[in-house]
Amino acid sequence: MSLSKFGVTVREYRRSLQITLSSMATSLNTSPAFLSAMETGRSKIPMDWVEKIAAYFEKSGINVNRQKLKAIACEDNDSVSLEGLPPHHKMLIAGFANSDLNQEQLTKLGKLLADIYGENPKNDT
Known part of the structure; x- marks a missing residue:
């Protein structure tokens, strides 16, 4: 299992x-x-x-x-709940979901978000 x-x-x-x-x-x-x-x-x-x-x-x-x-x-x-999120967060998620970012851009965005949250992400590339 x-x-x-x-x-x-x-x-x-x-x-x-x-x-x-x-x-x-x-x-x-x-x-x-x-x-x-x-x-x-x-x-x-x-x-x-x-x-x-x-x-x-x-x-x-x-x-x-x-x-x-x-x-x-x-x-x-395989889903993210938008329930309870403010409208500007929902718009950001919708825009992100409809983007065509490549893996390099996604990695950079992930690192930026980790910096914002003060985390040390593992290299996922």
């Missing part, structure tokens, strides 16, 4: 805490099958569940990069 990127991250958090999928599901008032489906990519990852899962791990003492976890979930879902 292969894991989604989101699933790999969640499983690493669970293993570091020595928590089973079943006990995590009980704590989150859901079924192990629901969590397993998200980990394995058999179902989409609802963004509200990304928040619940992040909060669960943070409460257990894990330092979770919520923004990165959301990004991984969006990548696994």
Whole structure:
């Protein structure tokens, strides 16, 4: 059984805490099958569940990069929710989605965004 990127991250958090999928599901008032489906990519990852899962791990003492976890979930879902974004962010996303940037331009844009957020990105080229 292969894991989604989101699933790999969640499983690493669970293993570091020595928590089973079943006990995590009980704590989150859901079924192990629901969590397993998200980990394995058999179902989409609802963004509200990304928040619940992040909060669960943070409460257990894990330092979770919520923004990165959301990004991984969006990548696994092959979609990005625009819900709750201000109109100017929606317009930026629409413009970006309809652009024909090449890989070099995307890499430069990624580095610029990483600088803005103060991250040190890995070289994805």
